[in-house]
Structure formats: structure tokens, C-alpha cells
Amino acid sequence: MKKIDISTILASAIHESKNQVGTLLYQLQSLKDAINNNDTHQKKIISIEESLKKLNDEWVEYLYLYKLASDGYELHVDTFLLDEFLDDQVFALFPSAKAKNLELEYVCDPTLTGVFDERLMTAVVSTAVYNALRFAKTKIRISATKNADFLVISVEDDGKGFNQSDDQQDVFLEGNTGLGLYFAELSATAHVIDTVKGFIKKESSLTLGGANLSVYLPQPSADQSLSFK
Known part of the structure; x- marks a missing residue:
């Protein structure tokens, strides 16, 4: 009997579940359009909708994670205006x-450009923001800067920050699955120029006082092409 590739079966199941969530979101939107904005059930519908959106993004993350871990993901890099x-x-x-009554903003130089895989970084940012929604008190900030030969994309909040004094130091991005931080790290290290790999840092936010996850992505120099591996 042929050996079953359980990882492929799970990836297929996740893909199908993602499609089902998409269908539910479409139906929920139709329901929202059909009722009055002042309806007492409006808040409940919005809460369900946001939970489904988060679940949908998690399915996307898991599919990318499967491909990254199995070397089945082909990096698609391009130059983007960070603004x-x-x-x-x-x-x-x-x-x-x-x-959740939280402020969400972004800050960056309007002329800043960077070279990266847009799909992976979109998934990483959404994962980080969804996590920050659990801990932020009033505000979440996404930012992008240039640091030496790296593009740095950061997600900060004004929550309690990292607790490095006990065994909970890796709680950021862990959620219920424990895969968020792993996904962010794999996505960063997938960006390689020559021998320089991307990486992540967990720090305290200097601007908001809470947690800060920063993704460092190597950038090609002026005489280099988009030679990511």
C-alpha cells in the first residue's frame, strides 16, 4: 500500500477550509447589507465577521508555512513603495x-522603497497585528525603516510588552497554535541575498511602550539585481 503523505492531505484540507470560510464571509456580508445599521445584532455580526477574517488569514499563513517548511514555496520578490x-x-x-476600539496606524518615509515578497510580508504583518489586538490597550502601529542593508518592518503596541523574566517570553505571536512566530521567522529567513539572511527581533516598543516585533529583510545594493534565493 502506498504511503500516505499526511502533510499534503492536511494542506489540502486547510485549502478547502479556507474556501469555506470565504463563502461564509460572503454570506455574512450579504446579511450585513440586508439589515439596518442600528439593528441590535449588528455588533454581533461584525464580531463574527472579524473572527472569520482572522481565521481566513490563519489558513493562508498555514499554507505558506507548509510550503516554506517543505521548500515548496517559490519567493516572488519585487520593489514596493512602503507607504x-x-x-x-x-x-x-x-x-x-x-x-476592539483600538487605533491602527502606520508610519514611514513616503519615499521609502523595499524589495521583498509581498504575499509573505502581508501574511506576517496581519499575523502580528492580530496578535497585537489581544494585548494593545489603545494603539497599534506598523512602521517601516531602512537599517544599514536591511528593510525593517515593525509592528508595535501599547500593551504590557514582553515578559522576559519567566517561561512566557515567547508568548508574542504564539496565539493558540504556537506557529505565528515560527512563520514570521521562516518568512524572514526565506529572504536571502548572497549569504545574508533575513531575521526577526522581539523587543520593547520605544514609542508605544509595549511589544515590538521587527522583521529584518536584506536589501540588494545598487550594483546587485534582485538575486534573492
Whole structure:
């Protein structure tokens, strides 16, 4: 009997579940459009919708994680204007922040550009923001800067920050699955120029006082092409 590749079966099941969540989101949107904004059930519908969106993003993350871990993901890098990229992230995630009465903003030099895989970084940012929604008191900030030969994309909050004094130091991005931080790290290290790999840092936020996850992505020099591996 042929050996069953359980990882492929699980990946297929996740893909199908993701499609089902997409269908539910479409039906929920139709329901929202059909009722009055002042309806007493509106808040419940919005809460369900945001939970489904988070679940849908998690399915996307798991599929990328499977491909990254099995070397089945082909990196698609390009040059992006960070102001546009971060604006897109805030636009997509703002309803989730609003549902929790949290402010979500982004900060970057409007001329800053970076070279990276947009799909992976979108998934990493959304994962980090969804986690920050659990701990932030009032505000979450996404930012992008240039640090030496690295593009740095950070997600900060004004929550309690990291607790490095006990065994809970890796709670950030762990959620219920324990895969969020692993996914962020794999996504960063997938970006390689020559022998320089991307990496992540967990720090305290100097601006908001809470937690800060920063993803460092190597950038090609002026005489290098987009030679990511």
C-alpha cells in the first residue's frame, strides 16, 4: 500500500477550509447589507465577521508555512513603495482594530522603497497585528525603516510588552497554535541575498511602550539585481 503523505492531505484540507470560510464571509456580508445599521445584532455580526477574517488569514499563513517548511514555496520578490504597502495593510486590518476600539496606524518615509515578497510580508504583518489586538490597550502601529542593508518592518503596541523574566517570553505571536512566530521567522529567513539572511527581533516598543516585533529583510545594493534565493 502506498504511503500516505499526511502533510499534503492536511494542506489540502486547510485549502478547502479556507474556501469555506470565504463563502461564509460572503454570506455574512450579504446579511450585513440586508439589515439596518442600528439593528441590535449588528455588533454581533461584525464580531463574527472579524473572527472569520482572522481565521481566513490563519489558513493562508498555514499554507505558506507548509510550503516554506517543505521548500515548496517559490519567493516572488519585487520593489514596493512602503507607504502604499503599509496603507494597504492598515486598510485591510482597520475593521478588526475598530471592532476592539483600538487605533491602527502606520508610519514611514513616503519615499521609502523595499524589495521583498509581498504575499509573505502581508501574511506576517496581519499575523502580528492580530496578535497585537489581544494585548494593545489603545494603539497599534506598523512602521517601516531602512537599517544599514536591511528593510525593517515593525509592528508595535501599547500593551504590557514582553515578559522576559519567566517561561512566557515567547508568548508574542504564539496565539493558540504556537506557529505565528515560527512563520514570521521562516518568512524572514526565506529572504536571502548572497549569504545574508533575513531575521526577526522581539523587543520593547520605544514609542508605544509595549511589544515590538521587527522583521529584518536584506536589501540588494545598487550594483546587485534582485538575486534573492
